[in-house]
Amino acid sequence: MERIVFYILALIIIIFAFASVTSRKMLRSVIYLLFVLSGIAGVYFLIDYNFLAAIQLTIYAGGIIVLIIFSVLLVHHIEMRLEIAKTSRKITTGIACLLGLGVFLFTIYSYRFNVVENSLTTNVDEIGIKLLSYEAGGFILPFEVISVLLLAAMIGAIIIAKGNKLSENNNQTK
């Protein structure tokens, strides 16, 4: 049963990943990308990583895709098509993709995976405790670094959005 569901999900992910890069209509390829990301969330649900699956749905499907759709709505007209890339560029991209695929396959096949007999689902409080623990195996440092990064991004967004107004106010006070 789980095997069948996994193969269906894998098929969905692969088909829509191809469709996403070959479609010439921009919004359609965004939607195909959404299907790919939801399929990955489905794989997480299948292996009982509920929290990760919900994160995948919130951040990628709900956040990133909505933002991409938003920017497509702003810049793209419904009758426009994406242009076909040059042959030389196609070849370079193909080689780069094959190289990446080779690295992935080599790592996956050279690593010996442990088979877990009874998979236990991770609780949210375990994740929270791990995230804030400063003992061995804790994630307090990356957590703090990410919060600083987010703060910097927020301030940057405000400065970009208000750019002119801020400097005008400063000049007036001088």
Place this chain on the structure above:
Amino acid sequence: MILLSITENIHNWLFSIMPEGVASIVEMVLIAVVYLTIFAVAGLFLVLLERRVAAWFQLRIGPNRVGFQGLLQTMADAIKLLTKELTGTERADKFLYNLAPYFVIISALMALAVIPFTKEFHAFDINIGIFFLIAISSIGVIGILLGGWSSNNKFALIGAMRSGVQTISYELSVGLSLLTMVVITGTLQLSEIIEFQKNGWLIVQGHIPAIIAFMVFMISGTAETNRAPFDMVEAESELGAGFHTEYSGMKFAYFFLAEFINMFIIAAIATTMFFGGWLSPFGITESIPWLGVFWFLAKTMGLVFLMMWFRWTFPRLRVDQLLTLEWKYLLPINLVNMVVMALIVWLNLTIRF
């Protein structure tokens, strides 16, 4: 007990006559059919309720001819919509145009699946329940954005853009106000949250911050379902019908039904998180568990009525007022409220019976 024995009997009967794999698939299909029926019936009933409530507020009678007190009116409307021609605009993106209503419906159905109607009538009791609801609610807007863009119509496009802005902003408040309550319960699983409320509903346990969180949740929930006074998405006087201007027949009905189901879902989440879900007040019917459905629906309908009351009382906001309300008032209030709630839980100031 009746519901429990029905579901258990069906479960046992299915597994006795079929091999295990087939039986579980049949069971899943049955559950899906039950939820689709709930979706359709609840949606149609809510449409009727809205019309009757609107009529009451405006001193009219409202639909009362088809069936007893107009109970079959919306059913007749649905059948009429089924027979209508499905039109579309020229040079619209047909694939996305047809796909958009299903996004809205599927996200509504997925949210419906995790809502606990009673202890037994709970399709998907996942250990991150409330977080799953927040995650799902962020997907529904994609359907609206797609529908607005792919119908190749300026009004629809503007409606969809407004909807996107509104939903992305108000999602934050919905999530944070629910997280404020999670601070008390310490769990995200909906069944455990309800068990926790046997010592008093959360709105009583968390007193002042809980009431503030409830108010913020109802405001932002109304905004997230795109209902008046926040219906910038389909402001009739400005945009025709907003993102579903070009939709007709059953596809329009999908959007329409999903809007009402979303309202039901927001009310149901509020019931679960603040008013004890299927628990009876003061435990008066604790010995009769199947009455849980009654209590759950009674509380939910009360909150749905509250949302309808909003709709027919307040005038529509402007877009800038809408965003000011969220970013300058609700979000800071929410953040402070969460700290206050954490303090109250830390100092053990919650009220428990």
